[in-house]
Amino acid sequence: MxxxxxxxxxxxxxxxxxxxxxxxxxxxxxxxxxxxxxxxxxxxxxxxxxxxxxxxxxxxxxxxxxxxxxxxxxxxxxxxxxxxxxxxxxxxxxxxxxxxxxxxxxxxxxxxxxxxxxxxxxxxxxxxxxxxxxxxxxxxAEDGPGPLPDSDEPEVAGLTRPISGEEVCGDTWAARTEHGSDGTRAVTVMMCDGLGHGPLAALAGERARAAFRAGAHRSPQDVVRALHAELRGSRGAAITVARADFSRGVVEHCGVGNVSAFVVGGEKRAPLLSLPGIVGHQLPALRPFRTALEPGAVLVMHSDGLSDRWSPADLPGLFTRQPTVVAAQLLGQAGVRRDDAGIVVARAARG
Ligand SMILES: [Mn+2]
Known part of the structure; x- marks a missing residue:
């Protein structure tokens, strides 16, 4: 592409x-x-x-x-x-x-x-x-035309909240959409949970975002390898990188450590498995995973600052909303107070 x-x-x-x-x-x-x-x-x-x-x-x-x-x-x-x-x-x-x-x-x-x-x-x-x-x-910020350009690009948004008592958050996310000349519409998304919390965890997150920005047009596995190199000497992090190709109906992902990721479609959710390890410290042998992405399905990735025991069936109508609202409602319903929390949500453009 x-x-x-x-x-x-x-x-x-x-x-x-x-x-x-x-x-x-x-x-x-x-x-x-x-x-x-x-x-x-x-x-x-x-x-x-x-x-x-x-x-x-x-x-x-x-x-x-x-x-x-x-x-x-x-x-x-x-x-x-x-x-x-x-x-x-x-x-x-x-x-x-x-x-x-x-x-x-x-x-x-x-x-x-x-x-x-x-x-x-x-x-x-x-x-x-x-x-x-x-x-x-x-x-x-500025008045302008209502509709955005490239309105058929995927929508992606996230939300972070530090643990009570901290100003900065060790959980972070980043995303890059791709609008191919061949008509493909895809988004690569990273969810990163810097170990622990506070400034050192936030620093690991900053470095992860910088490495993600620098890693355009790579596979999720290669992005995780680049993040591993960049995070050496840091706290380390749990990271999942997923590339959702809405045109071809497939998610490719690579996850190391405890980040929860799901493809949500209707009342079902398919978990995206991650491998044991710590990005920046100890990387397992990486292999690609592929998961089907049905039309209308939504990609959700979050840190362990949210319980992973939510169910789409208990959240009627949520997964048709704006990604920001999906992230906020899930944080409100499943968020735990004893840890930093971070969530990112991506979906295909709605016609
Ligand atoms: Mn955490």
């Missing part, structure tokens, strides 16, 4: 805000700071601030437990501010009315969600009644 276009994307800094009395003010301040950093026009900054404040107030009033995440991303090379809201219930039982301002005033999380949806350039939400809601609102 001869890639003629594509883009790289990777984990960046995520500002996590836990629920407390000051969450709305803190979220607003942080949103304004990030929005200005990417050159957003003042009027648009004010709108983003309003949406973020609304989301924070909603969580504070109605959620049992929850968090907001704010970050700068660049999906397909276009800078944006992203707001994610996660909660563990009660959740919205009626999304339809929740999206209509003033209709669902009866103490659900839906209050004001219509306002957030209207302000955002991209809005998506998934709710599990009684269990939790994940909401995404994206604000482009």
């Amino acid at each position: 001869n890639p003629v276009s594509g883009y790289e994307t990777e984990a960046g800094d995520v500002v996590w805000l836990r629920l407390d009395v000051a969450v709305a003010a803190a979220a607003r301040r942080e949103a304004a700071r990030l929005a200005r950093r990417i050159g957003m026009a003042p009027v648009r900054v004010a709108e983003a601030e309003l949406a973020v404040t609304e989301a924070a107030t909603n969580l504070q009033k109605h959620a049992r437990d929850g968090a907001l995440a704010l970050r700068v991303t660049a999906p397909r090379g276009r800078a944006a501010l992203e707001l994610l809201s996660l909660d563990s219930g009660p959740g919205m039982t009626d999304l339809g009315s929740a999206l209509t301002d003033g209709v669902s005033g009866s103490g659900t999380l839906g209050v004001g969600m219509g306002a957030i949806a209207r302000f955002a350039d991209v809005f998506d939400v998934h709710s599990l009644p009684g269990r939790g809601t994940a909401l995404l609102a994206r604000f482009w």
Whole structure:
């Protein structure tokens, strides 16, 4: 295949805000700071601030437990501010009315969600009644045409969250899409769990991302070998690299250490096996694995900061949502607090 276009994307800094009395003010301040950093026009900054404040107030009033995440991303090379809201219930039982301002005033999380949806350039939400809601609102840095170029490229997004008490995260991800001249659409994705947590684990993750960037157009096995060389002398990491070729319907992957990876299709998930070892310390004999990728299937890879005991059947409707919402909802439902957490999700473009 001869890639003629594509883009790289990777984990960046995520500002996590836990629920407390000051969450709305803190979220607003942080949103304004990030929005200005990417050159957003003042009027648009004010709108983003309003949406973020609304989301924070909603969580504070109605959620049992929850968090907001704010970050700068660049999906397909276009800078944006992203707001994610996660909660563990009660959740919205009626999304339809929740999206209509003033209709669902009866103490659900839906209050004001219509306002957030209207302000955002991209809005998506998934709710599990009684269990939790994940909401995404994206604000482009610059006004521009609605549809993105190359909209038939695969979609990929991830999310990381440090262990409680740490500022930096040892889990990280990176992805590179390929848009071949022969019409192929593929994405190569890395999930990396730097051993332990804190700055040294984060450093291993940084080195892994740099090596991944440098390793374009290689097979997953060769990328893992390159990562192994780059991570010598570091903490070491568990890493899975997978190349999902949506045109040919196949995933090729290579995993070393404890990263969970699945192809999810319908109510089933097929695990992508990894080999024992530590990237940077001890590499086993690598061999390629191939797994079928049915139309509509989604690739999910996450660290052990999420329990791997989730089931697609328990998450109805989730795997048709935006990859960011899939990642956020899975983190909310399966995340553990005693470790760094990282997840990345890739899917074919939806026509
Ligand atoms: Mn871990």
